[in-house]
Amino acid sequence: MDRVIRIGMLGCGTVGGGVATILAREADDITARTGAKLEITRVAVRDLARDRGLDLPASVFTSDPLEVVDGEDIDVVVEVMGGRAPASDLLRRALAQGKPVVTANKELVAHEGPELYDAARSAGVDLAYEAAVAGAIPIIKPMKESLAGDRVSRVVGILNGTTNYILTRMSEEGADYAEVLADAQALGYAEADPTADVGGHDAAAKCAILASLAFDTAVHADDVFTQGIETVNATDIRVADRLGYVIKLLGIASEVDGRVGVRVHPTFLPKEHPLASVRGSFNAIYVEAEAAGELMFYGRGAGAEPTGSAVVGDIIDVARNLLQTARGAAESQHRPKDLRSIDELRTQYYVLLDVEDQAGVLAEVARAFGDNGVSIAQVWQEGTRSSAQLVLITHRAREAALRATVDSLAAVDSIRSVASVLRVEAEVFSS
Numbered sequence: 218m219d220r221v222i223r224i225g226m227l228g229c230g231t232v233g234g235g236v237a238t239i240l241a242r243e244a245d246d247i248t249a250r251t252g253a254k255l256e257i258t259r260v261a262v263r264d265l266a267r268d269r270g271l272d273l274p275a276s277v278f279t280s281d282p283l284e285v286v287d288g289e290d291i292d293v294v295v296e297v298m299g300g301r302a303p304a305s306d307l308l309r310r311a312l313a314q315g316k317p318v319v320t321a322n323k324e325l326v327a328h329e330g331p332e333l334y335d336a337a338r339s340a341g342v343d344l345a346y347e348a349a350v351a352g353a354i355p356i357i358k359p360m361k362e363s364l365a366g367d368r369v370s371r372v373v374g375i376l377n378g379t380t381n382y383i384l385t386r387m388s389e390e391g392a393d394y395a396e397v398l399a400d401a402q403a404l405g406y407a408e409a410d411p412t413a414d415v416g417g418h419d420a421a422a423k424c425a426i427l428a429s430l431a432f433d434t435a436v437h438a439d440d441v442f443t444q445g446i447e448t449v450n451a452t453d454i455r456v457a458d459r460l461g462y463v464i465k466l467l468g469i470a471s472e473v474d475g476r477v478g479v480r481v482h483p484t485f486l487p488k489e490h491p492l493a494s495v496r497g498s499f500n501a502i503y504v505e506a507e508a509a510g511e512l513m514f515y516g517r518g519a520g521a522e523p524t525g526s527a528v529v530g531d532i533i534d535v536a537r538n539l540l541q542t543a544r545g546a547a548e549s550q551h552r553p554k555d556l557r558s559i560d561e562l563r564t565q566y567y568v569l570l571d572v573e574d575q576a577g578v579l580a581e582v583a584r585a586f587g588d589n590g591v592s593i594a595q596v597w598q599e600g601t602r603s604s605a606q607l608v609l610i611t612h613r614a615r616e617a618a619l620r621a622t623v624d625s626l627a628a629v630d631s632i633r634s635v636a637s638v639l640r641v642e643a644e645v646f647s648s
């Protein structure tokens with residue numbers, strides 16, 4: 218008779234519902250592949266009265282998460298409740314009891330990953346978190362296992378579906394930012410409070426996790442330079458298009474001479490780059506490795522079943538390991554590495570200025586750039602006499618110099634505002 222692996226779930230919302238649906242629908246095949254029956258034995262939720270439309274008996278639900286974590290009849294803990302507290306304490310408690318854990322919680326892994334990896338290592342059990350980065354896309358396992366013998370030099374990702382959906386519709390339909398954000402919320406891509414999406418923090422958490430794995434060092438979400446898409450406007454998108462670029466919110470992590478740089482920001486990306494064709498709510502991760510060369514991973518980064526698919530894949534891995542009393546591939550022992558400040562970045566920049574349309578303005582603008590050692594590659598004027606805009610593209614310059622230039626520009630009376638500053642990644646990515 219097949220052995221039964223008893224699953225305790227912390228949370229049963231969007232992702233938890235997807236997990237329960239897949240486990241029920243694919244039960245026979247999963248048993249054939251695993252050699253065990255996977256059974257949801259207990260589920261902790263906040264609202265016991267809510268009808269979840271799932272084929273689970275009412276008796277499995279509890280409002281006490283400790284009944285899941287401490288239950289002697291639970292073999293695997295699956296955390297799909299989200300947030301740092303109480304999830305952090307619950308997962309540490311499960312690991313300390315020798316229970317393997319599967320989680321989809323990017324916020325938790327991005328802030329406490331290395332500590333949780335150590336807790337799992339000390340307990341000799343698995344901690345799996347494939348769903349924490351880019352939903353359905355297998356990327357944690359490739360980074361941890363398939364590329365373990367290679368040297369990754371750069372990871373560039375479209376890691377947030379909401380912002381990619383917004384930027385795609387703004388680019389392709391000329392749609393208005395606020396209107397498209399409301400659509401993204403109605404479609405369930407954005408969080409109820411979309412600040413983490415549009416502010417780049419969700420992508421930064423995912424990028425920190427990828428950087429830690431790629432470069433064998435501890436990168437926390439707070440280490441990531443983060444700029445969101447809130448101020449990207451129709452002129453930015455039109456200029457990008459005219460120059461042969463699309464604007465994408467990219468997470469970029471690279472290692473140069475043993476130092477790691479991690480940043481998330483809206484970027485002018487050449488239309489020919491494979492990531493430029495990633496539209497709508499899709500995610501993609503482009504990896505450059507010394508031996509493997511260039512790799513791209515593409516798919517749905519969110520949603521009940523896409524994310525549920527990644528969680529179920531992890532549960533199956535963990536179950537197989539339990540049956541063999543083995544442990545899956547773990548993260549490498551983290552080595553401290555210096556992090557590069559964004560000030561050291563050297564790239565091209567696009568700058569949009571709202572200006573008075575009068576004699577001498579261009580000279581004052583040119584002086585601000587020249588005084589800070591930033592060389593201008595292109596400049597032209599747009600708009601009308603009453604609302605004139607200057608568009609500038611620089612040659613490659615240091616971020617610190619560009620920032621000093623912006624400070625100088627802000628002090629010029631005839632410049633009404635510095636409307637946009639965006640990084641331009643030309644043929645090769647900057648480090």
Ligand code: NAP
Binds near residue numbers: 262348
């Ligand atoms: P969700 O729909 O809000 O579900 C959260 C679940 O956790 C709910 O069932 C809730 O109970 C339960 N819960 C929350 N706090 C609890 C507590 N203190 N005690 C007991 N139960 C508690 O969230 P979700 O979208 O499924 O996301 C879950 C996790 O997956 C998050 O870490 C998220 O970042 C990650 N993730 C989500 C997606 C996605 O597409 N949604 C994609 C990738 C990763 P009630 O139902 O009773 O309120």
Ligand code: HSE
Binds near residue numbers: 380408518519
């Ligand atoms: N709000 C997230 C996104 C969900 O838009 O990608 C998945 O993490």
